[in-house]
Amino acid sequence: MSWKITILAPRPVIEAALIAHEDAFDWDAGIVIAGSEIAEDKPEDWQLEAWMAEEPGEDERAAIAALFADGAPDMQVEKLPEEDWVTLSQQGVEPILEGPFHVHTPEYPPRDEPGLRNLLIPTSQAFGTGQHATTAGCLAMLARMKASGAVVRNLADIGTGTGLLAFAGLHLWPRAHAVASDIDAVCGPVVATNADANGVPLGDGPGKLAMVIAPGMDHPLLKLAAPYDLLIANILAGPLIELAPAFAAAVRPGGHVLLAGLLATQERAVRAAYARAGLRLAARQVRGDWSILWLRRRAATRIRASKPGVLPTWSQKW
Template sequence: MSWKVTAFGPRDVVQAALVAHEDAWDWDHDIVIAGSEIAEDKPDDWQLEAWLDRKPNKADRAAIGALFAGMVPTLLVEQLPDEDWVTLSQQGVEPIREGVFYVHTPDYPALDEAGVRDFVIPASQAFGTGQHATTAGCLAMLSHMKASGVVVRNLADIGTGTGLLAFAGLHLWPRSRAVASDIDAVCGPVVAENADNNGVTLGDGGGQLAMVIAEGMDHPLLEAAGPYDLLIANILAGPLVELAPDFAGAVVPGGSVLLAGLLETQEATVRAAYRRAGFRLAARMVRGDWSILWLRRRAIR
């Protein structure tokens, strides 16, 4: 049984609530938060949604309301069918074409176009089917990096979800060694199944992908496999800032990090953290309200 709490408000109010959620050090992680626009033709009307595996109690509602800094909107509480809400949120989504990639669920056929890599990613308990602006933007930026002459022999995808971005990196740099990680244990079998369905070989050698469950860079394999020419992290602004020093230590001089999961309003904070860690901006793009950043670590002189 699962429940959802929804609050409606202007875009800037909901985005401020999302930032407050990231800054809430004592947040109950059983309450999963997301924000989005309600309709494409009303870009300033947003909703904040919170999912729980229990009926929200007074404390739960108070915690969600507190994200709005005293301007608490009406909270709509509803019981959901006994199905996984992540899967439900990803069903029926349209395929996307980004850079040299075409990503679709099994409900749609492959594009079958020369020069385009097809990935079939079913709706699952892990995030990252490609339809979210941050994932799609990462696919576009990876294609741009390849076209710009970036050479990658060793890559890591932190917070991989479905494994899609790691798969994309291996397609662009097929001889590279790749490691994917996620803090959520459910991602292990999801990535393995998706790898099998998309012809990606699991292993720890060249052209192969190793999958680990880890928080940040805290895993022996992640440490042993580095340093990396490319590190991908499509997570959240707060963790990105916290991980900046760790990422700097894990990337070769001149190497790249691809960062996403941050709102454009959070970009300055994230870029400042990485500037202090020794990175400079190589390219950026904005998809909706989300920033996608390609940064390069300064060479050691």
């Protein structure tokens, strides 16, 4: 990515633009968008950054401007040095500790501590190194599921990126069958490389990870491996809402769904979509501006025995 557009605006304005980007299903995949606060001591001052390979023309500028309801604020356009901007963006980021997990890049050594699982995620073309609040929150929530006694024999990680959350799931439930998927074809070799670096065997079987490229649940292997005890999706609020019926159908009664990638301001809409699909909230976390949701699918409705002459009652098992 050789060019970058930066827009400075108050946090609500940037958040609204990010939501508009999520809903723009015809968005040019060659334009990568991200929003963030400018400085920790100014949490309401945000920036939207857009990276692209070529110098932005009228079409690119218009697409970015269209994300803002009242027109885009001033755009700062700059040509970047001929360097790997993804690599640069992840250099110098400190490792994270969440539950039993230590996620680190090659710049940092593993930690030799009892019960701690080191996960090495090198800088690559795919995101998800665990530094983002949503991924870190997912690691903590997975550990909480395990501690609560959740039994997982079959799991799926939708929108896997680097494969990190799938690796974490297999560490917590080492005999589970696992499938990871992503819509971006570049994630296939990235996950394979990271799986090898972390000692995660690829393939079909207990303790192994199968990787597929597909949008949502649209792949024969994802459908064949269902129903799942655990489905993980750290993506965006728009796709999470759209995929709610498909995710619910792919999880067995009483199964678990872990959702992330949604802003706290989007949580209500996401939870409503999953409630309509038959899932209830088991737990939630808020990490900064982001929500992490643990949902469970309702178990099958059954008839409760009653005394002679009395109508049977219905019960819902969770």
